[in-house]
Amino acid sequence: MTRLAALALTGLLASTSPALALNAPVARAAIDAQLTKSYPGLDALYRQIHAHPELAFQEKATAARLAKEMRALGFEVTEGVATTGLVAIYHNGPGPTVLVRTELDALPMEEKTGLPWASKAIQDWNGKPSPVAHSCGHDIHMAAWVGTAQALVAMKDRWHGTLMFIGQPAEESTGGAKAMVAEGIFSKFGKPDYGFALHVGGGPTGEVTWRAGATTSNSDSLDILFKGKGGHGSMPATTIDPIMEEARFIVDVQSVISREKDPAAFGVITIGAIQAGSAGNIIPDRALLRGTIRSHEASVRVKLHDGIKRTANAVAAMAGAPAPEVTITPGGQAVINDTALADRTGAIFRAAFGQNAQLQLAPSSASEDYSEFIIAGVPSLFFGIGGYEPAQLKAAAARGETLASNHSPQFAPVAEPAIRTGVEAMTLAVLGVLGR
Ligand SMILES: [Zn+2]
Numbered sequence: 001m002t003r004l005a006a007l008a009l010t011g012l013l014a015s016t017s018p019a020l021a022l023n024a025p026v027a028r029a030a031i032d033a034q035l036t037k038s039y040p041g042l043d044a045l046y047r048q049i050h051a052h053p054e055l056a057f058q059e060k061a062t063a064a065r066l067a068k069e070m071r072a073l074g075f076e077v078t079e080g081v082a083t084t085g086l087v088a089i090y091h092n093g094p095g096p097t098v099l100v101r102t103e104l105d106a107l108p109m110e111e112k113t114g115l116p117w118a119s120k121a122i123q124d125w126n127g128k129p130s131p132v133a134h135s136c137g138h139d140i141h142m143a144a145w146v147g148t149a150q151a152l153v154a155m156k157d158r159w160h161g162t163l164m165f166i167g168q169p170a171e172e173s174t175g176g177a178k179a180m181v182a183e184g185i186f187s188k189f190g191k192p193d194y195g196f197a198l199h200v201g202g203g204p205t206g207e208v209t210w211r212a213g214a215t216t217s218n219s220d221s222l223d224i225l226f227k228g229k230g231g232h233g234s235m236p237a238t239t240i241d242p243i244m245e246e247a248r249f250i251v252d253v254q255s256v257i258s259r260e261k262d263p264a265a266f267g268v269i270t271i272g273a274i275q276a277g278s279a280g281n282i283i284p285d286r287a288l289l290r291g292t293i294r295s296h297e298a299s300v301r302v303k304l305h306d307g308i309k310r311t312a313n314a315v316a317a318m319a320g321a322p323a324p325e326v327t328i329t330p331g332g333q334a335v336i337n338d339t340a341l342a343d344r345t346g347a348i349f350r351a352a353f354g355q356n357a358q359l360q361l362a363p364s365s366a367s368e369d370y371s372e373f374i375i376a377g378v379p380s381l382f383f384g385i386g387g388y389e390p391a392q393l394k395a396a397a398a399r400g401e402t403l404a405s406n407h408s409p410q411f412a413p414v415a416e417p418a419i420r421t422g423v424e425a426m427t428l429a430v431l432g433v434l435g436r
C-alpha cells in the first residue's frame, strides 16, 4: 500500500494531491445520506425496468422513463439519439465535462429467476417474437445512473463542471455506442474530458473492481456457410456432406487456440449455433455455423481470424467441397482504461471502500462497446461492482457450485446493495474529477 493510500484509508486526505483532493469517506457519507431518501424510488425504478425489458434499438419506454427522471432533476434531455438513445446535460459552472453511461437494452432470452417482478415481455428479434429479459444487469445500471444523477444534483455545491449522462441503446448487439458517436454527440453536446461506466457481475456486493489498461476483450462474430452436395442419407457416396465439414471444423478449430496461439495470451473461439438439415435421412447441401471470437491483443485477434479461415477452407478441401463462405464481423473492441484516471479514481475507491476496493488482476473475457467512446477520445474508467451477497457466494462455494453469471436465465443480482454501491462508486468517481 502506498503512503497516500494509507492516508486515504484513515480519511486524512492530502489536499495537495490532485488524486486525493476529495475526502472520500466524508463524500461517501453524504452520498449515503442522499440514498436514504432516494433508494425507495430507485428500487421502484429498477423493478419497473426489470419487469418491462426492451431489446436493442427498441428501448422506447425505457428511454422515456429515464428522460422523465433526468428532466425532473433539471437535466436538459435530448431523446431519439441513435434511434432510442438519450443525452442528458447538467451545467454547474465552469469546469470539465464528465460522461456517465448506462446501457438501455435487454437480452432475447427467457428469464428463469423466479423473482416476483420477473419479465414476461415478448419483442421482435430478427423478425420473430422472442422473450426478453434483463439478464445482464442493465436494469441495475440504469437505477444506479439515475441515483448518481440525484446524488450529484443534491451535492452540487461540492463540485463544478458539466455532466453528460448518456443512455446508450444496443450494447448487447454492440451497435449502440458506435451509432451515438456517428451521430455526432460529441460535436453537438461537447467532448467530455472524462468518462465513466460500470457493470454488475457475479462478485460480492459492496465490492468495486477496476484495472488500468485493457479491461474487456475484443469480440468478433463468426458466420460460416459450408457448402456440399445434398442427397439420400443411405447413399452418402453420391453426396458431399456439409455436416461432416462442420463437425470437423468445430473440433479442429480449437487447435488454433491450443496449438497456434501463445498459451499465455487470452483467446476464445466458441461455436454457439449450428443450423443444418431437416430430416435424419437427408444429407443437406449446406450447413451454417455461428460463433464468437474473443481476444485482448491485436496480434492474437489476427492469428485467430487467420486460423479460422485456414481451418474452414481445409475441411472443405478434405471433403472435396466448394470453398465455404467465412464472414468475420468485427464487434466490440477491448475497453482500454486510462491509466491516470484509473489510478486517481482507484485511490478514491480505496479511501471510500477499504478492502472492498479491489484491483482487477486480469482483463475480463467479456466484451463491451463502451470502448467506442474511448476510441472517440474520451479518457475513461470502466469498472465493476458485485451482484451477490457474500453469504450467497459462501453457501454456493460450500455446495461446490457457482452462482449464475451474466446472460444466464437465472442471473439475479441483489438489487439494493448493488444499486447502492453503484451510486456510491459512480458519484465518487465523478466527484474525483469535478469536486471542489
Ligand atoms: Zn451482456
Ligand SMILES: [Zn+2]
Binding pocket: 136, 137, 138, 171, 199
Ligand atoms: Zn452488459
